[in-house]
Amino acid sequence: MKNSALKGALGALAVVGVALAAKKIAQRKRFMKGIFSEYxxxxxSPFGLADKIREMDDEQY
Numbered sequence: 001m002k003n004s005a006l007k008g009a010l011g012a013l014a015v016v017g018v019a020l021a022a023k024k025i026a027q028r029k030r031f032m033k034g035i036f037s038e039y040x041x042x043x044x045s046p047f048g049l050a051d052k053i054r055e056m057d058d059e060q061y
Contacts, residue, residue, distance in 0.1 A: 035041075041048045 036044060036049070039052055041052050043051070
């Protein structure tokens with residue numbers, strides 16, 4: 001009986017961990033999407049962001 005309860009507790013903990021990770025990933029995705037839309041970057045990759053930074057002058061940066 002003890003082993004069964006332990007497995008259930010570990011399973012619940014794993015589900016909570018996956019849910020927290022998914023929430024964190026969604027927050028980061030929203031944050032990056034906001035940056036891309038704010039600066040008008042069409043290419044949704046780190047290379048598009050780097051190209052935009054290279055094009056900026058000191059005042060825009």
